[in-house]
Amino acid sequence: MNAVLEVTGIKKNFGGISAVDGVSFDVREGEILGLIGPNGCGKSTLFNCILGQLTPSGGEVKLDGKLVTGLRPAELNKLGVSRTFQLLQVFPKLSVRENLILAGQEHQGNMASRLVGRSDAGLTEAANQMIGFFKLDHLADEPAGGLSYGQQKLLDAAMAFMGGPRLVLLDEPAGGVNPSMLADLKDRLVAINREKNATFVVIEHNMEFVMSLCSRVMVMAEGKVLAMGRPDEVRKNPAVIEAYLGH
């Protein structure tokens, strides 16, 4: 299978601390890769380095075999790489629908056509579909800031899918989401993964969620890759049990 994302020797130092210390892995087309590890092991920093939110101190990132290290987040997004955030990152004063329209608008036309052309051109339609897909219908016209935590998490995920991304990096999508909503979220992710052929990398602490969703799991500890493999292999790995899962 082709690798959508190839990460080679990524390093990130903050002062004397090396938060990510030479991480290499690849993500195969269409897979859901889980990324687990103790708090502070560098998972989110790794995401930020891949996504151009931080400049890595070393190493490279390739998307479909092309070097994309150092591209800005907006440029990467235009190449089909999208993300969700660990902490809520929506546009609080805009309605749910407007949030989703915003999430899709930069993927069509150019600056000039976005000013003078028809401002919507199917975006409202696409946003409404996404609202239906994530069962946010009754909240479509509410300001996003007024939604519950779990609902905002769903919106955050929905926004990441608006531009029709090929690769989505999800940072703790299950955090703070209640069990019934979580089952829904998992269904949605699996559906998008299969139907839209989108590839996911998922950071998550909820083991049940990770183990049932992901085809492979990568474990990080202290900025390094500790293990990589199928969920059942990783679960039995003594080093992983020692560092993260506990006895």
Next chain:
Amino acid sequence: MSAFAKPLKIALGLAVIAGLIIVPMNFNRYGLFILSQWAVMAIAAMGLNLTLGYAGQVSLAQGAFVGIGAYAAAIMTTHGWPLPVAVVVAIALSFAVGWVLGYPALRVQHHYLAFVTLAFSTLAFLVFRNESWLTGGIYGISNIPRPHILGIATSKPLPFYYVCLGSLAIVSLAVWWLIRSPWGRAFMALRENPLRAQSLGIDTKRYTLMAFAIGSALGGVAGALYAPLTQYIDPVPFNLSLSLDLLMMVIVGGAGFYFGPFLGAMIAVLLPEWLRFTEGYYLMLYAVAVMLLLIWSPTGILGILDRYLAERRTKAASALRAVAKSRLETVQ
């Protein structure tokens, strides 16, 4: 929303427009001057509302852009150029300078950005005052002509008031279009959450610069009308206090609300006139009124209306839910 809300809004809008056209016909020279000033300041405040209210970029330099526009128009029209050409030059000039002033916003925000723009404001004032070969220095530029529009002389107060009002109408339509376009949404994304905006492919750098440039360009338009309105300009009206006045118009009217600048400019320009009968106290009363308003509603006058409408919507929604619930129970 009720079915007649939209026609009602349109009728109200038309009534206001008709009022602005018809009522001033029997105003005296001074009344027309004040009203023209309102139109000009509303244009400048709309520009600042775009930069600050929609895109969330603090600027204490809008007054300087009014100055740039005013000097461009004054210099050109006293050298025989027609005003419309001068307006285009004023727009281009303040757009370009505004674009450059946007660069600091890519690095600093909030109070720090306010200081950067404040320094620019001072710089512009010094240029107006000291470069007397161009600006006439402290003596300013006098005998600024009013234009002929479609062959009609606008040197009298009423026709020139219509020039100001017409310009306000054009700018209002343009801004309405802009904020409803994807650009407007992108500006709000800058204000609400630039981090999220970036990850959604929104080129925050380009939109930030655009927000500054377009907002500043509207300041330039206002200035290009201000010069022929007063027919004499010197550096004093374009010092920092104009920037602060414009900031106050935006905040008092309601930053980020389309109609905020119209109201804010009305209060800033007209209220001092209405309070004039109190003689020495009017500025104090004015200051107290502004303070009380902002304590009551930090989001400005339109913020009060917005809260009221939001409450009504919530009540209506919970009433609907209650009805739906009781129906469900009846069915069961």
